[in-house]
Amino acid sequence: MDGGAAPRGRRLDAGARREQILEAAVACIAERGFGATTRELAQRAGVTQALLYQYFESKQALAEAVYERIYLGRLDPRWMREIRDRAVPVEKRLEAFYRRYTAAIFTYEWMRIFMWAGLAGEGLNRRYLGTVEARLLRPLAEEIAADGRFGAPELEAMWALHGSLVYIGIRRFIYDLPTPEDPGPAVAAGVRRFLDGLRAEARRARRRELR
Structure with missing residues (x-):
């Protein structure tokens, strides 16, 4: 020193x-x-x-x-309670969560430090993603499955949704590409496409069972 x-x-x-x-x-x-x-x-x-x-x-x-x-400090404990609130339709819970989550992480510091941590092999983002999976993605998958209309999403499907929405921020803060000033509508559309895909797959699965 x-x-x-x-x-x-x-x-x-x-x-x-x-x-x-x-x-x-x-x-x-x-x-x-x-x-x-x-x-x-x-x-x-x-x-x-x-x-x-x-x-x-x-x-x-x-x-x-x-x-x-930067990471743990932005995970609001209220999100976990709201995810489990079955008085609210699951599609509204999923959209509300991702609107809040993207609002929390779409900052220069969050995106850049996450990128640098990955390149440096710091392990910080691996720990963070483990927390995201345990505290957010698995509970979300359980709530979607419990609804009954969509089937039980695989964890990989949850990661695909998560990654597609976070990528809006990566495009803005890492690649300096144009993105919507308000990502909320894009988030809502992404959630709808995801649930529509799950619903369609659940219908196909039921038809296969009836054959």
Whole structure:
């Protein structure tokens, strides 16, 4: 660890200083990826490298804090309750969830850090996708199956839906391609196509059973 000095800012309490460093790390990693050094991260935060290590004992510890902030911190516990609310038709629950989910993740920082984590082999996005599967996709699949009109979707089908909707954000923030200013209608259309496909497959399966 070398102690590359950075300009000193105003005196902050410990919580505010940690927040300052974390916000700077999020911005820096989004731009430069996980190859950014702790010296660069400290300079971005306007603190010395030695001070950065007082709050985060290693670069990995700082990466973990970024993961908590960007990924886990955006998973709203209310989504899980709403997914299971059978007083609401399942198609409305699915659309409402994906409208909220895409609104939460369609940001420069989320998309860029997710890309960089994958390229760097950090394992952070694999952990995140495991959380998405366990806490969101499997419950959604169970609710669709319980409805009775659509059959039981395979997990791979759920991932296909999920990936197709997230790709709107990838096109915008990674490839810098035109995307709808409001992705909500595209999300709604994607959910309808998905459920229509499941419904059609369920009908075909019933006809096969009757033969």
